[in-house]
Amino acid sequence: MTITQLEYVVAVATYKSFVAAAEKCFVTQPTLSMQIQKLEEELGIRIFDRNKHPIAITAIGEKVVAQAKEIIAAKEKVAEIIQDEEKTVEGKFRLAVIPTIAPYIVPAMLEDYVTNYPDVQLQIKEMETKAIIEALYSNEIDAALVSTPLNETGTKEYPLFYEQFVCYLSKNEAALNKKLITPEDIALDRIWLLNEGHCMRNQVLDLCSESVKEMQAGKPYRYESSNVETLRKMVDRNGGMTVLPELSTVEFSEDLMEYVRYFEEPVPVREISLITTDYFVKKAILQSLMDEILKLVPEKMRVQKKNRKVLRIQSSKL
Numbered sequence: 078m079t080i081t082q083l084e085y086v087v088a089v090a091t092y093k094s095f096v097a098a099a100e101k102c103f104v105t106q107p108t109l110s111m112q113i114q115k116l117e118e119e120l121g122i123r124i125f126d127r128n129k130h131p132i133a134i135t136a137i138g139e140k141v142v143a144q145a146k147e148i149i150a151a152k153e154k155v156a157e158i159i160q161d162e163e164k165t166v167e168g169k170f171r172l173a174v175i176p177t178i179a180p181y182i183v184p185a186m187l188e189d190y191v192t193n194y195p196d197v198q199l200q201i202k203e204m205e206t207k208a209i210i211e212a213l214y215s216n217e218i219d220a221a222l223v224s225t226p227l228n229e230t231g232t233k234e235y236p237l238f239y240e241q242f243v244c245y246l247s248k249n250e251a252a253l254n255k256k257l258i259t260p261e262d263i264a265l266d267r268i269w270l271l272n273e274g275h276c277m278r279n280q281v282l283d284l285c286s287e288s289v290k291e292m293q294a295g296k297p298y299r300y301e302s303s304n305v306e307t308l309r310k311m312v313d314r315n316g317g318m319t320v321l322p323e324l325s326t327v328e329f330s331e332d333l334m335e336y337v338r339y340f341e342e343p344v345p346v347r348e349i350s351l352i353t354t355d356y357f358v359k360k361a362i363l364q365s366l367m368d369e370i371l372k373l374v375p376e377k378m379r380v381q382k383k384n385r386k387v388l389r390i391q392s393s394k395l
């Protein structure tokens with residue numbers, strides 16, 4: 078059994094295709110197939126069911142793939158341990174960011190990061206929280222910038238800042254006449270929401286605590302977005318209201334800020350953290366990312382105050 082064989086197995090399990098796996102591993106398909114077959118013969122089992130399309134993993138194969146991922150991750154950690162011990166900030170780092178944070182942090186962070194840390198090959202992708210957790214467990218990413226607490230077994234959370242939620246209202250909404258609003262001012266029959274799968278959607282529902290389906294049943298149409306900026310534009314064109322993360326309003330003009338209202342205490346906030354697995358070792362790079370991100374965040378967001386309520390993150394059944 079070799080590390081290369083295990084890498085081939087993981088690739089096939091990931092892409093559900095010997096051809097695609099061979100391309101990703103930069104080998105010919107016959108070479109990859111032969112090595113996996115040799116491993117199966119050595120173990121005396123079938124890892125893949127080749128009669129199904131796409132290729133399926135056998136029951137015992139699932140366990141082999143899971144163990145293979147751990148072995149490959151452990152191999153990669155050896156070099157990382159040495160690098161971290163020497164406090165060098167270099168190498169490849171794969172970071173995932175949830176879509177409701179990415180537009181307000183990533184562009185500005187990258188601008189400075191590539192200059193301050195030229196020896197780091199930073200790879201960033203937007204992913205929803207559920208996909209991020211799966212990618213962490215499968216060693217597809219090193220860390221992620223997400224809303225917490227997630228309370229996921231096998232992960233570590235490094236809280237960075239606390240971002241308020243604000244309400245953005247159309248000019249016809251009565252709540253616009255108030256200086257500060259409460260959750261009761263949110264009209265669920267007129268609210269625009271993110272798609273299911275976004276943790277911020279669930280946090281807004283936690284804030285409102287009522288059934289959106291029932292309240293929106295009388296609408297001639299229902300629209301949910303995967304983009305915070307689209308929600309604001311839906312309010313501008315179609316009326317109603319939405320809930321936005323405060324960082325999304327930083328570049329608002331004075332005219333747009335006229336339609337933003339903050340909440341009364343306890344102020345609803347979300348905790349933003351970097352998360353890793355328990356066995357993560359690239360601490361030097363992680364710290365460099367923390368430093369760069371915090372430079373972009375207003376000082377008032379860096380401390381969780383007593384008059385704030387961190388909204389929950391849980392799967393929505395709506």
